[in-house]
Amino acid sequence: xLIVNFSDxxxxxxxxxxxxxxxxxxxxxxxxxxxxxxxxPLDEQVRDLVDRLSLTPEAWRAFLVVVNPxxxxxxxxxxxxxLHGRTGYFPAILRLCPVEDSLPTCYEVTDVVDLQGxxxxxxxxxxxxxxxD
Numbered sequence: 001x002l003i004v005n006f007s008d009x010x011x012x013x014x015x016x017x018x019x020x021x022x023x024x025x026x027x028x029x030x031x032x033x034x035x036x037x038x039x040x041p042l043d044e045q046v047r048d049l050v051d052r053l054s055l056t057p058e059a060w061r062a063f064l065v066v067v068n069p070x071x072x073x074x075x076x077x078x079x080x081x082x083l084h085g086r087t088g089y090f091p092a093i094l095r096l097c098p099v100e101d102s103l104p105t106c107y108e109v110t111d112v113v114d115l116q117g118x119x120x121x122x123x124x125x126x127x128x129x130x131x132x133d
Contacts, residue, residue, distance in 0.1 A: 002063040004053065004091075005031035006070045006079065008107070017109040018094065024064060030055075034070055046078045050086070057086070065091040066112060080115065090115035 001024040003010065010018075015026050030053050036045055055063075065087060069076035083091050095111040 001026050001066060003029040003031075003066050003068065003094075004083075005029055005068040006034055006049065006075075007068045007096075008033065010068065010109070014094075014096075014109045018066060018112060021109070021112045022064075022066065022092075027063075031068070034075065036070075036072060036075055042074060042078050043082075046075060046082050050079070050082050055086075060086045061088065066094060067091045068094040068096070090119055092116075 001018075001022060003015070003018060003026055010029060015029065019026055032049070032052070034045070034049050036042065065083065067079070067083065069079055080090060080093075092112050092114050094109050095113055096107040097110045099106045099108050
């Protein structure tokens with residue numbers, strides 16, 4: 001399993017928690033804390049960020065990908081669209097919550113959200129028919 005981290009660094013405890021939640025071994029954590037330029041198109045910046053992960057199209061499809069998205073919501077949305085295009089599915093994302101009474105505030109992994117499962121359930125529950133392929 002590959003964790004793509006575009007937020008604060010994950011601790012060894014965070015990685016262990018992801019492994020426990022997913023029942024899979026994390027083989028690698030890649031990514032960087034991005035800074036977005038308001039004068040440049042966001043989709044280009046996100047594409048560049050993902051390109052710097054240096055994964056081949058085959059690797060994108062071979063890895064189970066879990067994402068710690070950036071905190072900037074528009075960038076997170078664009079990132080998920082970019083990754084869906086590369087992998088063919090919505091990746092799971094990490095949910096981090098503050099550790100109670102920590103000073104300074106620290107965060108820990110509390111959940112892994114299966115976005116493809118959310119999408120599939122929404123399709124089943126939707127009042128519109130699925131698109132014909």
